[in-house]
Amino acid sequence: MLRDLLNLRLYLVLGLLTYAGYLWVQLHGVRLLGDDNETTENLNGTGSHSSGHAGRSNFYHK
Amino acid sequence: MNDGITSLEARVTCPGCLAQCTYYDPVGSSVFGCTECHTLFKRQRNGTTERLKKFQDVPRVAPALALGSIGTLPDGLLYRVTGYMLRKEASSPARWLEFMLFNPDTGYAQLAVYEGHWTFIKPSSEKHLGLPGLSGSHRVALDGDTEFAIYNKYQPRILYAVGEFDWNILDDEQLTVTEFVAPPRMLIEEKAKNWPVHWYRAEHIEPRQVAQAFGLTMSRLPYRSGVGAVQPPPGGSSWPLLKKLTGLLLALLLLTELVLSNQRYHHQILRQEFASEIGGPPTATSEATGKVQVSESFNVENGPAVLDFEIHCNVNNTWLELPVSLVNEQTGQGFEFTKSIEYYNGVEDGESWSEGRVDAEATIAQVPAGRYHLNLYPSTDYNHQIFFSVTVTENPWVPSNLFLAMLAVLLYPTVLYFLRGAHEQNRWNHSNFPNPHPL
Numbered sequence: 001m002l003r004d005l006l007n008l009r010l011y012l013v014l015g016l017l018t019y020a021g022y023l024w025v026q027l028h029g030v031r032l033l034g035d036d037n038e039t040t041e042n043l044n045g046t047g048s049h050s051s052g053h054a055g056r057s058n059f060y061h062k
Numbered sequence: 063m064n065d066g067i068t069s070l071e072a073r074v075t076c077p078g079c080l081a082q083c084t085y086y087d088p089v090g091s092s093v094f095g096c097t098e099c100h101t102l103f104k105r106q107r108n109g110t111t112e113r114l115k116k117f118q119d120v121p122r123v124a125p126a127l128a129l130g131s132i133g134t135l136p137d138g139l140l141y142r143v144t145g146y147m148l149r150k151e152a153s154s155p156a157r158w159l160e161f162m163l164f165n166p167d168t169g170y171a172q173l174a175v176y177e178g179h180w181t182f183i184k185p186s187s188e189k190h191l192g193l194p195g196l197s198g199s200h201r202v203a204l205d206g207d208t209e210f211a212i213y214n215k216y217q218p219r220i221l222y223a224v225g226e227f228d229w230n231i232l233d234d235e236q237l238t239v240t241e242f243v244a245p246p247r248m249l250i251e252e253k254a255k256n257w258p259v260h261w262y263r264a265e266h267i268e269p270r271q272v273a274q275a276f277g278l279t280m281s282r283l284p285y286r287s288g289v290g291a292v293q294p295p296p297g298g299s300s301w302p303l304l305k306k307l308t309g310l311l312l313a314l315l316l317l318t319e320l321v322l323s324n325q326r327y328h329h330q331i332l333r334q335e336f337a338s339e340i341g342g343p344p345t346a347t348s349e350a351t352g353k354v355q356v357s358e359s360f361n362v363e364n365g366p367a368v369l370d371f372e373i374h375c376n377v378n379n380t381w382l383e384l385p386v387s388l389v390n391e392q393t394g395q396g397f398e399f400t401k402s403i404e405y406y407n408g409v410e411d412g413e414s415w416s417e418g419r420v421d422a423e424a425t426i427a428q429v430p431a432g433r434y435h436l437n438l439y440p441s442t443d444y445n446h447q448i449f450f451s452v453t454v455t456e457n458p459w460v461p462s463n464l465f466l467a468m469l470a471v472l473l474y475p476t477v478l479y480f481l482r483g484a485h486e487q488n489r490w491n492h493s494n495f496p497n498p499h500p501l
Contacts, residue, residue, distance in 0.1 A: 004300040008307060011474055015311045022315060022467035026322050029366035031427035033462040036371075036399035039387075 070166055077103050077111040084130070085226040086144050087164055093231060095145065095224035097129065102223055104230065114232060119221045121148055126175070126272075126283050127161050129225050133275035135173075136182055136267055141165050143276075145225020151216040152235075162225060170228065173272070174264070178286025179293055180272050181248060183264040190242075190249050190261050199495050203242040203249045205263070210242030210249045211498040213291055213490075245489070246294045266292040289488040296481040304475055311471045319464045331360045331369075332454040338382065338440035340447045357436035359391060362456055365431030370458040371424040375450030377405045378420075380443040382450060387437040388426060399424045403450075425460070 005012070025032060072088040075081070078101030085091050093114070095102050100117040127133075127143045134140050141163035150157045158176035165171070172183040190203040190210070203210040218234050236257075242249040246266035253259050269283045297304060334357050362369065375382050381404035388397040401424055407416035442448045490497035 001303070004303040007298070007300040008304055011304065012307060014474075015307065015471055018467050018470045019311060019314060019318075022463060023318060025463050026318070029368050029428045029457075031368055031425055031460050031462060032466050034425055035427040036424040037397045037426050038400065039396050039398040 074105055075111070076101055077113050078116065083226075086130075086142055087166075087226060087228065090169075090228035091144075091226035093227040093229065095222075095227075097224045100222070100224070102232070114230065117222045119148070121222060125159060125161070126278070127173070127276055131276050133272075133277070135163065135171065135275055136265065136271065137171075137184070139165050139168055139171075141171060143225075145223065145227055147220055147231060148222040149218050150221055152219050153216065157221065162227060172262075173267070175284060176290070177288055178269065178284045179288075179290025180267045180269060181264040181290075181292060182267045183250065183262050186249070186261040186263045188261060189259070190251070200498070201240075201242075202498075203251065205244075205247070205249055208244050208247070210244045210247070212240065212495050213243040213248075213493045214241040215239070215494070241291065243292050243489075245292045246298075248292045264292065266290060266294060288492065289485055291489065291492070293485075293489070295485040295489075297478045301478070301482065304478070308471060308475045312468060315464060315467050315471065319461075323459055326367075326457040327364055328455060328457040328459065330453060331362065331456050332357060332436070333451065334358060335449065335451045336438060336440065338442050338446075338448040338450070341442040341444045343444050353439075355438045355440065357438065357452065359433055359435045360454065361433055362429055362431050364457060366428045367431070367457050368460050369426045369429050370455040371399070371426070372421065372453040372455070373401055373403065373423070373450055374421040374453075375403055375448050376420065377403055377418075377442075377448055379406050379408070380404070380446045380448070381418075382448045383441050384422075384450070385439040386424070386452075387439075388429070388434055389437060390430070391433045391435060393430075393432065395430070397426045397429065399426065425458075427460075 024030075070088060071084060071086055073082045073084055074094055076083055076094070076096035076099060078096055079099035081096055081098040083094050083096055085094065091105075093102065093104050095117075100120050102114045102117065104112045104114055106112060125146050127146070129143055129145065131143050132140060133143075142165075143161050144164040145162040147160045147162075148157060149160060156176070158174055161173040161175075163171040163173060170185070174181045174183060186205075188205070190205055192202045192204060193209070196202050199212065201212045203212075216239055218237060218239060220231055220235060223231055233254075234252075236254045237252045238254065240251040240253070242251070248264035248266075250262040250264060251259060252262070269286060270280060272278070273280050273283055295301075336355050336357075339353050369388070371386065373384060381402065383400065383402045385400040386398065390396070401422040403418070403420065403422050405416070405418040405420045407414065409415070436452065436454075438452070440448065440450065486497060486499070
């Protein structure tokens with residue numbers, strides 16, 4: 001048992017690190033996949049709505 | 063320590079070439095293979111010798127373990143290599159070497175090597191009867207509670223032998239040998255007409271253990287290929303514990319998810335209807351950004367939070383492009399995303415068709431607590447006006463983090479599971495019997 005546990009120590013450490021990471025992202029409101037935020041601005045509020053939504057007026061459909 | 067094992071030493075004269083053959087078991091050894099002329103002879107009780115066979119199939123390469131060499135095997139005992147045999151199965155070309163190992167206190171053991179896979183073999187005094195009702199291809203042998211599945215059945219042929227033996231090895235050609243496996247262990251049954259059944263216990267031994275035991279370099283040992291009959295699969299004996307640990311980690315993740323999702327207050331913090339400006343004509347510069355619309359203010363109470371945005375609109379054979387800015391009214395911090403919504407339908411060749419959707423969803427993470435409003439910049443097709451609603455939910459259930467963590471936890475066991483499966487398949491590909499535990 002102890003020998004098997006020693007063989008698995010790397011998996012155990014990585015598993016516990018994964019759990020700790022999961023706990024951290026959950027408590028800090030992080031979404032690892034699918035965050036739609038596109039902003040590049042900072043806490044000072046510089047930068048803002050970047051228009052550049054071009055192309056729609058040329059939308060083509062059959 | 064070596065003195066005890068080397069003190070007993072004697073010589074016998076080969077009747078073929080009169081060479082003096084050294085041997086180490088004067089009490090037990092009765093059959094000898096001459097290293098010089100490859101004659102197998104028997105020493106009678108009265109001291110005379112009788113030729114049994116002259117081997118023609120002399121191996122070109124010296125065996126990995128030299129006669130007389132000493133090593134400590136997995137049972138912790140010191141053994142001397144006193145002989146070896148080159149054997150094959152009567153009905154197949156498979157060849158392997160069996161080294162005779164002798165310890166003056168405990169007797170004989172063997173090391174067998176087939177395609178670089180080593181097994182350490184010792185006699186068993188028990189009768190390893192199988193389970194009733196299981197016979198033929200389903201036959202098993204038992205050692206305690208462990209079931210050994212039938213793996214191979216053959217009649218041996220002796221191609222070559224040198225050293226000393228305490229029985230006439232040519233008699234082994236009358237044997238029917240049956241091997242049962244429960245990696246890393248094996249049970250071997252030797253049966254012949256009018257002879258008692260003999261059982262042996264064998265275990266897998268790594269080549270590096272053999273090299274260490276006899277003080278050899280790995281390059282001296284035969285190259286290992288394929289999967290051995292009792293070679294442990296990847297993960298070895300740790301596999302059951304790995305499954306338990308994985309289960310525990312998954313349970314911990316699910317429990318934490320349950321606790322956190324119950325603790326975090328998820329609720330709707332905004333729902334508001336909007337209407338876009340009527341779309342203008344396409345322009346050469348293609349700048350189609352609409353006029354800004356500002357939502358009511360709302361509070362994010364439990365930051366940093368994940369906010370979920372649901373947009374629903376009445377597009378029909380048109381489109382809506384909606385850049386959205388989430389602005390913190392106290393710090394000015396902003397978050398942005400853009401959603402394009404389009405829905406088209408019609409009838410073509412008598413068949414109705416539709417494509418696109420009338421709703422969209424977005425998620426913004428790590429939003430600090432505070433008071434916010436939305437700036438929306440809707441734009442749409444020429445001469446259309448779109449009505450749309452925006453719903454913002456604080457701390458919705460976001461399973462992606464949980465799924466990613468579970469995936470990370472499952473990655474190694476899953477890879478190992480398939481590697482073990484492939485390993486078992488390779489193992490049983492060399493057997494004439496079916497794998498009792500196919501995937």
